[in-house]
Amino acid sequence: MSSVYRTHTCGALRSQHVGQEARLSGWVQRKRDHGNLLFIDLRDHYGVTQVVVDAGSPVFKTAEAVRTESVVTVSGKVVARDAATANPRLATGQVELDATGMVVQSMADPLPIPVYIENDTTPEELRLKYRFLDLRKDKLHRNIVLRSQVISSLRRRMIEQDFIEFQTPILTADSPEGARSYVVPSRLHPGKFYALPQAPQMFKQLLMVSGFDRYFQIAPCFRDEDARADRAPGEFYQLDFEMSFVTQEDVFAAIEPVLGGVFEEFAGFGRKTPRKVTPFPFPRIPFAEALLSYGTDKPDLRNPLRIVDAGEVFAGSDFKVFAGIVASGGVVRALRAPKAASQPRSFFDKLNSWAQAEGKPGLGYIILEGGAGKGPIAKFVTGERLDRLKALTGAEDGDAVFFVADKPEAAWKFAGLARTKVGQELGVIAEDEFRFCWIVDFPMFEYDEKAKKIDFSHNPFSMPQGGLEALETQDPLTINAWQYDIVCNGIELCSGAIRNHRPEIMYKAFGIAGYSNEEVEARFGGMLNAFKFGAPPHGGAAPGVDRIVMLLADEPNIREVICFPMNQQAVDLMMDAPAELPADKLRELHIGLRLPPPRKD
Numbered sequence: 001m002s003s004v005y006r007t008h009t010c011g012a013l014r015s016q017h018v019g020q021e022a023r024l025s026g027w028v029q030r031k032r033d034h035g036n037l038l039f040i041d042l043r044d045h046y047g048v049t050q051v052v053v054d055a056g057s058p059v060f061k062t063a064e065a066v067r068t069e070s071v072v073t074v075s076g077k078v079v080a081r082d083a084a085t086a087n088p089r090l091a092t093g094q095v096e097l098d099a100t101g102m103v104v105q106s107m108a109d110p111l112p113i114p115v116y117i118e119n120d121t122t123p124e125e126l127r128l129k130y131r132f133l134d135l136r137k138d139k140l141h142r143n144i145v146l147r148s149q150v151i152s153s154l155r156r157r158m159i160e161q162d163f164i165e166f167q168t169p170i171l172t173a174d175s176p177e178g179a180r181s182y183v184v185p186s187r188l189h190p191g192k193f194y195a196l197p198q199a200p201q202m203f204k205q206l207l208m209v210s211g212f213d214r215y216f217q218i219a220p221c222f223r224d225e226d227a228r229a230d231r232a233p234g235e236f237y238q239l240d241f242e243m244s245f246v247t248q249e250d251v252f253a254a255i256e257p258v259l260g261g262v263f264e265e266f267a268g269f270g271r272k273t274p275r276k277v278t279p280f281p282f283p284r285i286p287f288a289e290a291l292l293s294y295g296t297d298k299p300d301l302r303n304p305l306r307i308v309d310a311g312e313v314f315a316g317s318d319f320k321v322f323a324g325i326v327a328s329g330g331v332v333r334a335l336r337a338p339k340a341a342s343q344p345r346s347f348f349d350k351l352n353s354w355a356q357a358e359g360k361p362g363l364g365y366i367i368l369e370g371g372a373g374k375g376p377i378a379k380f381v382t383g384e385r386l387d388r389l390k391a392l393t394g395a396e397d398g399d400a401v402f403f404v405a406d407k408p409e410a411a412w413k414f415a416g417l418a419r420t421k422v423g424q425e426l427g428v429i430a431e432d433e434f435r436f437c438w439i440v441d442f443p444m445f446e447y448d449e450k451a452k453k454i455d456f457s458h459n460p461f462s463m464p465q466g467g468l469e470a471l472e473t474q475d476p477l478t479i480n481a482w483q484y485d486i487v488c489n490g491i492e493l494c495s496g497a498i499r500n501h502r503p504e505i506m507y508k509a510f511g512i513a514g515y516s517n518e519e520v521e522a523r524f525g526g527m528l529n530a531f532k533f534g535a536p537p538h539g540g541a542a543p544g545v546d547r548i549v550m551l552l553a554d555e556p557n558i559r560e561v562i563c564f565p566m567n568q569q570a571v572d573l574m575m576d577a578p579a580e581l582p583a584d585k586l587r588e589l590h591i592g593l594r595l596p597p598p599r600k601d
Contacts, residue, residue, distance in 0.1 A: 005073055005105075011047020013078055015094045022097060023075040024049055025105070027136065028068050029116050038063050041116075042074060042097075045141075050087070050096040051076070059102040069108040069115055069136070075101040124559075129573040131564055143561045146269055147549045151218055153265055154239050154545070157258040163214040163241060168203035170196060170220070175523070180224035182234075190590035196222035199542060201461065202527045204242040205499055208538040209530045216241040218545060224570075229557050230491055230547055233570035238494065242540035248482050248498055251539050252438060256280035259486070259493070259543060263434050266552045278436040282486070286441040295333075295416020297442075300490030301435035303423040307415045310334035310403065313389045319380035325405045332405045333415040336393040337422050340400035341367045347425065348375075351402070354421055355414075363418060364403040368395055377403070420490075434551065436488050441465075444481040445512060455513050458483045462497035463539075464509060471508045486543065488551060496541025503531050 005025040013022060026044035033039075040051040040063060051074050053063040066072060076099040087093030112129075113122045115136050127134045134140055155165070174181050174195040181195040197203075199221050207215045219240040227233040239258075243251060260280045268274035283301070290297045293306050311332045314322035322332050340347070348365055355363035366373040366381055366389075373381055381389055395401050402422060404415040423429050444464045446457035454476050462481040464470050470479050482498035500506050506528065510520045521528060549561040559565040566572050586593070 009046035010042050010044040010049045011091055013049055013092050013095050013097070015080065017078045018080045018095060020078050021075070022078050023073065023101075024051070024097060025073045026071070028066055028070050028072060028108075031063075031066075031068060033064075040074075040099075042072070043136075047091055049092045050081075050090075051099050052079075052096050053099045053102075057099060059099055062102045062104065063099065066102075066104055067108045067110070069111060069133070070104060071106040071108075073101075073103045073105060074099050125567065125573060128559075128565065128567055131574050135563065140560065142270070143549070143553045143555065144563055146266065146553055147545075147561055150262060150266060150549050150552065151545060153262050154258060154548075155218065157261055158216045158239070158241065161214070161254060161258070163216040164212060166204075166207060166212075166215050166217050168197070168200040168207075168217065168219070172197050172203075173526075175202065182222045182224055185589040185591055187589055198223050199238070200240050202524070204240060204540065205461070205501075205527060205538065206530055208242055208244045209501075209533075209535045213244045214241070215243075215540075219542070227566075227568040227570065230550065232546060232558050232562060232565055233568070234566050237545040238542040239545060240540070240542040242538060244536040244538045246498070246537065246539050248440070248484060248539065251496060251498070251541060252281065252484075255486075255541060255543070256282055256436075259436070259548075262548065263488075263552065267434065269552050270554060273432070276433045278434065280436075282436040282438055284438045284440050287439055287443065287480075288441070290439050291412045292333075295412050295414070295419055296490075297439050297485065298487050298490055298492045299437065299439075300420065300429070301437055302430040302433050302489055303419060304428055305335060305337065305419050305423050307333050307335050307412075307419055308392045310389060310392055313381060313385050313392070314405075317380055317385065319377055322377075322380075322403070322405045330405060330407050331411045332403060333411050334389065334393050335402045335404075335415065335419055335422060336395045337400040337402060337426060338428075339398055340422075340426060341369055341398045343400075348400075351418075351421065351425065355418070358414070358417065360404075360414060364405075365400055366403075367400045368397050371397065375400075434488055436486065439485040439487060440483075441480045442483040442485075443477065444479040444483075444509070445476040447477060453514050456509075459495065459497050460510065460513070461499050461506075463500045464505070468502070468505045468508060471505065471512065476512050482539070484541070486541070491547055491551060492544075493547055494541045494543035496539065498537070498539035501531055501535040501537055503528055506531070 007023045010024055010026045024042055026042045029041040029043040029048060031038065031040050036055040038053040038060065040053065041048050042051050053060050074097060076097045078095050079098050081094060081096055111133065113126050113133055114120060115133055135144065171184060171194040174183070175198070179198055181198060183193040183195050186192045186194060200217070200219050204215050217240050219238055220235055221238055222235050225231065225233060241255070243254060257280065260277055263277045267277055285299065287297055290299055292309060295307055309331060311326045314332050315326045317323045326332060352362045364377050366375045366378045373386055389401060390396065393401055402418060404411050404418055406414065442458045444457065444462065445454050448455045458481060462483045465480045465482055466474065483495070484497065485495050486493045500509060507517050507520060546558050546561060550558050553561055555561055564574065
């Protein structure tokens with residue numbers, strides 16, 4: 001590398017370069033004035049080199065005046081540091097550049113946020129407003145580089161499996177993907193709107209109908225959803241793929257080596273010891289089992305605790321609270337906590353207080369010691385009931401068992417939270433692992449209490465298990481679909497399905513959900529029409545790129561792995577978006593505004 005700006009990068013100089021002339025360009029990360037010597041840490045994308053400027057140097061005044069984060073070009077001789085001043089934490093720490101020339105390429109104004117500081121507590125709103133400065137920080141900078149490397153690895157692994165990369169339209173029609181769409185007004189067609197794709201769902205299926213066998217793309221997707229720690233508002237990226245002439249197992253066999261390989265490749269990112277990765281084939285867990293055993297359809301398998309149904313232990317018992325819940329159609333869930341009997345009373349009181357803070361009466365428990373139970377409800381669980389509890393949970397002396405009793409949905413949700421909380425408090429979660437699983441056998445339909453009707457529970461374009469016969473002969477709420485999610489450490493990485501490629505099955509499925517044939521044709525005519533001309537059985541999925549990188553970078557918030565994220569209110573503070581449009585632009589788009597009244601806080 002040699003140019004008017006640099007002969008080497010700031011991460012390149014080593015002991016073998018001592019005595020050579022070098023020219024570096026970068027940002028002034030830090031300055032240290034030692035009287036007769038001025039030290040500058042000069043940083044670029046590749047690393048940091050220490051520059052030393054002697055008080056007698058002709059560039060001393062320039063170096064003294066330059067502000068941190070200014071961009072400079074420095075030339076001089078590479079010299080060795082002595083043993084006392086060498087920095088083993090830097091790749092360039094055995095040498096420094098003795099500056100004889102310095103050109104200020106760009107003087108930085110006083111910084112609105114710190115760039116080089118330990119234990120940075122800058123508010124997130126300021127970090128997002130000055131994201132270009134935030135991205136200079138080492139940790140965030142490395143996260144974004146990791147993101148690029150992960151995408152390259154995903155792409156390479158897909159191509160090695162004979163997938164072909166395609167690009168699908170960004171301006172398209174609205175479709176029911178389960179979230180609100182972003183819409184774009186059409187100037188040429190007044191009163192009509194495009195929608196930004198929530199996913200390339202229909203287009204990738206049409207590619208299969210077109211005779212392409214294996215499709216993929218690193219696809220941008222747009223959903224008008226609220227932000228949360230593992231979901232960015234507005235837009236996200238996914239590894240979108242589809243395959244023809246496949247079963248569910250064929251899809252799993254194709255994507256498991258890709259995901260497993262990427263996680264193994266980057267398992268050591270930011271760590272001395274790489275994290276363990278689940279070997280494939282990944283475990284398959286039916287949806288109903290996931291809700292019962294883990295209290296969620298996104299189970300964190302690093303937590304070894306399991307939930308069981310213990311309603312029979314309390315049915316008809318003298319413990320009227322639990323017995324009454326069971327008698328009225330509710331359930332009791334039990335959670336074994338191994339070796340918890342040795343915990344102090346404060347351990348159990350803390351968990352009880354936590355449950356109350358979650359809006360529950362408390363968290364009942366039994367401690368098993370000496371073949372009997374102790375605790376608030378132990379007197380109700382003796383003899384055969386205690387024996388049955390032990391058989392169901394596998395609990396033994398020295399363990400504790402926690403209980404959740406409620407209506408079924410409320411019980412599995414809170415039992416799942418309790419499983420996580422107890423696991424954290426016991427310290428039994430395997431933090432240094434990536435644990436994968438598939439969730440399978442999702443219900444095709446669910447009952448919408450608000451609308452008082454049956455609706456799709458997941459993806460409306462999925463093939464029902466049992467096909468047309470199941471739709472015609474079974475209770476819709478008992479039909480499972482060929483749908484699946486892949487989960488890692490409690491984070492859903494993707495959803496997928498074997499698709500419904502038969503028009504007669506699609507009409508019937510949508511009919512059960514309350515759509516007439518005419519509505520189906522009006523909303524999905526493009527894909528439905530294509531299926532009438534010969535469609536192969538096909539399926540796929542779409543792992544989320546942002547979430548993959550978030551897990552590998554060990555970041556709690558997805559914004560830490562996105563270059564320019566929006567805040568939780570879906571506002572781009574740096575570019576001031578969304579913004580109002582001038583009146584002439586609104587007229588050009590045939591749009592009149594009817595704004596809601598101002599909020600009264």
